[in-house]
Amino acid sequence: xxxxxxxxxxxxxxxxxxxxxxxxxxxxxxxxxxxxxxxxxxxxxxxxxxxxxxxxxxxxxxxxxxxxxxxxxxxxxxxxxxxxxxxxxxxxxxxxxxxxxxxxxxxxxxxxxxxxxxxxxxxxxxxxxxxxxxxxxxxxxxxxxxxxxxxxxxxxxxxxxxxxxxxxxxxxxxxxxxxxxxxxxxxxxxxxxxxxxxxxxxxxxxxxxxxxxxxxxxxxxxxxxxxxxxxxxxxxxxxxxxxxxxxxxxxxxxxxxxxxxxxxxxxxxxxxxxxxxxxxxxxxxxxxxxxxxxxxxxxx
Amino acid sequence: xxxxxxxxxxxxxxxxxxxxxxxxxxxxxxxxxxxxxxxxxxxxxxxxxxxxxxxxxxxxxxxxxxxxxxxxxxxxxxxxxxxxxxxxxxxxxxxxxxxxxxxxxxxxxxxxxxxxxxxxxxxxxxxxxxx
Numbered sequence: 154x155x156x157x158x159x160x161x162x163x164x165x166x167x168x169x170x171x172x173x174x175x176x177x178x179x180x181x182x183x184x185x186x187x188x189x190x191x192x193x194x195x196x197x198x199x200x201x202x203x204x205x206x207x208x209x210x211x212x213x214x215x216x217x218x219x220x221x222x223x224x225x226x227x228x229x230x231x232x233x234x235x236x237x238x239x240x241x242x243x244x245x246x247x248x249x250x251x252x253x254x255x256x257x258x259x260x261x262x263x264x265x266x267x268x269x270x271x272x273x274x275x276x277x278x279x280x281x282x283x284x285x286x287x288x289x290x291x292x293x294x295x296x297x298x299x300x301x302x303x304x305x306x307x308x309x310x311x312x313x314x315x316x317x318x319x320x321x322x323x324x325x326x327x328x329x330x331x332x333x334x335x336x337x338x339x340x341x342x343x344x345x346x347x348x349x350x351x352x353x354x355x356x357x358x359x360x361x362x363x364x365x366x367x368x369x370x371x372x373x374x375x376x377x378x379x380x381x382x383x384x385x386x387x388x389x390x391x392x393x394x395x396x397x398x399x400x401x402x403x404x405x406x407x408x409x410x411x412x413x414x415x416x417x418x419x420x421x422x423x424x425x426x427x428x429x430x431x432x433x434x435x436x437x438x439x440x441x442x443x444x445x446x447x448x449x450x451x452x453x
Numbered sequence: 454x455x456x457x458x459x460x461x462x463x464x465x466x467x468x469x470x471x472x473x474x475x476x477x478x479x480x481x482x483x484x485x486x487x488x489x490x491x492x493x494x495x496x497x498x499x500x501x502x503x504x505x506x507x508x509x510x511x512x513x514x515x516x517x518x519x520x521x522x523x524x525x526x527x528x529x530x531x532x533x534x535x536x537x538x539x540x541x542x543x544x545x546x547x548x549x550x551x552x553x554x555x556x557x558x559x560x561x562x563x564x565x566x567x568x569x570x571x572x573x574x575x576x577x578x579x580x581x582x583x584x
Contacts, residue, residue, distance in 0.1 A: 192502075331500045335496050335497055335501070336501065338503065339497075352460075357466065357499075359459070359507070360502050360504050376502075377508075439463060441463045442461065442462070442469075443464045444459060
């Protein structure tokens with residue numbers, strides 16, 4: 154169990170000012186991101202926001218056109234052995250060699266990882282109900298994801314990277330994946346980075362998040378801070394207003410007459426003072442779900 | 454130790470745990486001296502970040518609802534803390550308010566309601582004595 158988080162040790166992932174263009178499309182635009190050791194980092198964004206491109210830079214599958222990427226303090230393109238061997242990775246497409254059986258896949262993957270734990274691999278295989286003799290190509294979607302998770306976990310990586318791990322999976326397999334994330338960080342010092350558009354899952358397991366939209370990082374924050382600094386405020390004014398009165402920190406506003414509801418950023422007491430400054434009283438103040446915060450921030 | 458987490462209403466998860474454990478203690482479903490699930494166990498059961506459970510347990514400890522023992526476990530405090538008593542009164546207040554509102558809606562006078570409470574109290578004691 155990590156006792157202090159984020160820890161004071163250097164970040165596991167340090168991305169500085171990375172830009173990536175594919176022909177006419179800018180996939181990443183001046184992206185900086187720091188993932189501390191220990192804990193679960195959730196990368197959230199819609200389809201085509203740049204999540205997978207960013208993850209490919211972390212894995213050294215893409216070279217930064219400008220800026221720098223460091224994983225465990227090393228450049229993953231120049232040091233694939235020093236980085237990839239310490240990362241467990243499950244891609245969204247769960248690319249696995251179709252022609253192999255589950256048993257062959259396990260032996261094949263073991264050869265790449267000095268830290269492969271055969272006993273743990275076998276435990277996972279049994280827990281996931283995978284038959285050694287089944288061909289990968291005959292596995293169901295869920296079983297395929299479990300096989301991918303097995304090979305990502307069995308070498309007990311320092312960093313587990315999951316790209317949209319839950320997409321298209323039934324709730325039972327999604328539970329397995331969330332369980333694997335939790336067990337991974339419960340073991341001291343290990344780190345999980347996962348991307349998702351299923352924000353209820355992110356809210357459950359992530360302790361830090363970054364919102365990526367159109368290739369830019371809009372926000373990086375701890376989960377506690379992001380929840381404490383986003384509010385839905387309903388204000389009552391003495392006199393009826395025709396247009397939404399301006400409130401410092403407001404992202405959106407709707408209402409009419411004397412009552413207006415704002416989605417806004419800032420601490421509760423700050424917002425209360427801002428409301429008083431424009432002659433309004435706060436009649437309701439509620440916290441937002443991560444989903445609501447995300448939608449508000451990307452449409453801003 | 455039944456705890457239910459929802460991500461639909463925006464309440465931070467650690468706070469949902471704090472509130473529900475307070476309720477379980479105040480309503481006697483968690484007894485003084487009883488051990489809470491270990492942080493990791495509760496995290497795996499609820500599928501939430503262990504740091505979130507740790508934060509909830511810290512808040513409960515600061516409020517005197519639970520205490521850490523040298524043997525590493527977290528236990529419900531002996532002798533319900535003053536806060537647990539306050540919490541009990543709070544729970545009952547909510548119930549009484551609901552009862553008063555319902556009585557008014559059903560057009561039952563306050564005096565009749567008090568009489569009914571007394572009657573039920575006597576009836577329950579009689580049944581208990583017969584057991």
